[in-house]
Amino acid sequence: MKAKVTAILLSLVFYLPAQGEPATQVSASEIISQNTVKGLTGKVRDVTVRAPAPTSIQPLSAVQPGVDVDLRLMAQWAMNYLIRTPRKEFDYEPVFQANPMNCPPVPGGHDVVVACDTDARMDWEWYYMREISGSTAGKDIEAAFHKRMLAYVRADGTVLSHPGCYNEGDINRVYTEKDYVYHVWGATKILNSLAEDFRRTGNVGSKETARKIMLRLKKLAVYPVPDRCCFPAGMGAMKQDGTPVPNGWNKMPAPVVEPLINYYQACGDLEALEFAKAYAEGIMAGTQPDGIKIKADGDIDNGHSHTTMHALWGIAHLGIVTGDEKYTAFAKRSWDFMLSRGTGTGWFPALPGGHPTDETCLTSDMMSNAAMIARGGYPEYFDYVERYLRNRISPCVFIVTPEFEAEYRMVNRACGEEKIRQGLEDVRKLQGAIRSYCGLNDLENSILNGTYHVLAGCCAPEGMRAIYTTWSHVIDRYPASKLGPAGVYVNMSFNRDSKWGRVVSFMPATGRLTVKAGVQDDFFLRPPHWAPRDQVKAFVGSQAVPVQWSGDYVRFTNIKIGDEVTIIYPLLGFLHEAGGIWKNGLPGVNVTYQWLGNMVIAVDPPAAKTPIFSPEVRILPPPPAEVMKQ
Numbered sequence: 001m002k003a004k005v006t007a008i009l010l011s012l013v014f015y016l017p018a019q020g021e022p023a024t025q026v027s028a029s030e031i032i033s034q035n036t037v038k039g040l041t042g043k044v045r046d047v048t049v050r051a052p053a054p055t056s057i058q059p060l061s062a063v064q065p066g067v068d069v070d071l072r073l074m075a076q077w078a079m080n081y082l083i084r085t086p087r088k089e090f091d092y093e094p095v096f097q098a099n100p101m102n103c104p105p106v107p108g109g110h111d112v113v114v115a116c117d118t119d120a121r122m123d124w125e126w127y128y129m130r131e132i133s134g135s136t137a138g139k140d141i142e143a144a145f146h147k148r149m150l151a152y153v154r155a156d157g158t159v160l161s162h163p164g165c166y167n168e169g170d171i172n173r174v175y176t177e178k179d180y181v182y183h184v185w186g187a188t189k190i191l192n193s194l195a196e197d198f199r200r201t202g203n204v205g206s207k208e209t210a211r212k213i214m215l216r217l218k219k220l221a222v223y224p225v226p227d228r229c230c231f232p233a234g235m236g237a238m239k240q241d242g243t244p245v246p247n248g249w250n251k252m253p254a255p256v257v258e259p260l261i262n263y264y265q266a267c268g269d270l271e272a273l274e275f276a277k278a279y280a281e282g283i284m285a286g287t288q289p290d291g292i293k294i295k296a297d298g299d300i301d302n303g304h305s306h307t308t309m310h311a312l313w314g315i316a317h318l319g320i321v322t323g324d325e326k327y328t329a330f331a332k333r334s335w336d337f338m339l340s341r342g343t344g345t346g347w348f349p350a351l352p353g354g355h356p357t358d359e360t361c362l363t364s365d366m367m368s369n370a371a372m373i374a375r376g377g378y379p380e381y382f383d384y385v386e387r388y389l390r391n392r393i394s395p396c397v398f399i400v401t402p403e404f405e406a407e408y409r410m411v412n413r414a415c416g417e418e419k420i421r422q423g424l425e426d427v428r429k430l431q432g433a434i435r436s437y438c439g440l441n442d443l444e445n446s447i448l449n450g451t452y453h454v455l456a457g458c459c460a461p462e463g464m465r466a467i468y469t470t471w472s473h474v475i476d477r478y479p480a481s482k483l484g485p486a487g488v489y490v491n492m493s494f495n496r497d498s499k500w501g502r503v504v505s506f507m508p509a510t511g512r513l514t515v516k517a518g519v520q521d522d523f524f525l526r527p528p529h530w531a532p533r534d535q536v537k538a539f540v541g542s543q544a545v546p547v548q549w550s551g552d553y554v555r556f557t558n559i560k561i562g563d564e565v566t567i568i569y570p571l572l573g574f575l576h577e578a579g580g581i582w583k584n585g586l587p588g589v590n591v592t593y594q595w596l597g598n599m600v601i602a603v604d605p606p607a608a609k610t611p612i613f614s615p616e617v618r619i620l621p622p623p624p625a626e627v628m629k630q
């Protein structure tokens, strides 16, 4: 990242990032209502057109789009983490305790928080990151990793493990087999993995094991009334005698609805869909006696932010699968509640109070929920997915930069050269993980008194899911839905190749999105919610065509393979004085973001340490050759 971000003044004379275009002075007459921009906490002001929509365009063959966020490169780096962190000598056990500025960055020996948590979260990412990256590297490690996960599953579908992850702070505990519990959290995760495995490989064994896990979870469920259920210990573990293991996590609902839906979609098991609905109804009605009771206004009753939103994701998805608005509305209320606590850039407090720490797991959940809420009839929520990817996930991809290495050597100079060399070698295995924490204006969170270089084993893989959530919603083919008629939908401005077409983003230089069609169909392209509709233009090839609105999308009818369809919109810039509950304990801290479209390009006060925001898109270096095999 570039230091020049700190030199940008927050004023009405905006920095104009388009290469080769002159800087422009914005006149007062061009000021646009602050209400145009949604989804941010605090105050938006000085909304102006920063780059007007051009009246003519050139085809892709004649134009060089600027450099935008590279989701594929992020996934390639993620493969580095997936391949290089499992430790063969511990049955491919990965690491939860990863503090890359420490020497050593990862403690030796077993990591007791990993079982059915870090490993279970990573297990999904092999499928997702391989799909995006196209890499075929590390297949032997992936096979051994999936085998490791299946070893938790007993013949009747019970998932047995020690409860190390439920006691996250107790990292020196030594567990033995007599400590094994029915690991509900792990069971939900492994169920989802097996659904992905069957979808991709057709492996019947995965389908059969998934059904066993589903039936075992269903046996655990308590139904006080028909069609509504809960688990006795929520997301917590059960003793093998069938009683709850006392634990602070037991009041949190299990994240079981999404894995049940995914398994139903992959394997067609209607029993799982019925179970998903019953558990969702149980969360909505507060059925678990000692569980959190989500309030009518979406307030999550002091629940843990990540685990609550992780559980609600499936409910948001149920809104799409069933078409029933009540599920979407329920998830949306809590999503909006959670937004009111954060800034709108992708930063949300991890804990119920105004605690000044965020968490990547939560950001990823907010993105998964937002994508489902968007599909449920609120397409502007795709802008929130785009914002969090650009401004929170992308800057947090951990790479050993020359600056990091220099700091590592300085901080750890007392360790001596050999330990530093070994430490840096181990740190490089962690590259591609998503950092756990991010600050308001620098990565270290200096302004809120943090000093964070943490790659916790929950966040590192959940951040990868955020990449997948984004990538899988850039372009997709939907049946008729709340978004409009059936067709190919392009929801966000990111580059992506797909079977439906190649999406080309012209961010951050121009508000232009072009798709080269890969199928014959109707195409629906969405300009961001803040783009003035009367200034949006449409093109087929380089030929301007009348703009045909279909809800929030511009519709292109009967497009042929190879056709290029384009929307152009004015790119807005604005200032955003961030609000949120985090300010309650820190009323003297004020942060103002300068936005260009969905991208934060500068912040005041500027970064004290490692910058997060820049007018230039962060482009990662090439990944190591061994994870790039295709």
Ligand SMILES: [Zn+2]
Binding pocket: 359, 360, 361, 362, 436, 456, 458, 459, 460, 462
């Ligand atoms: Zn986490």
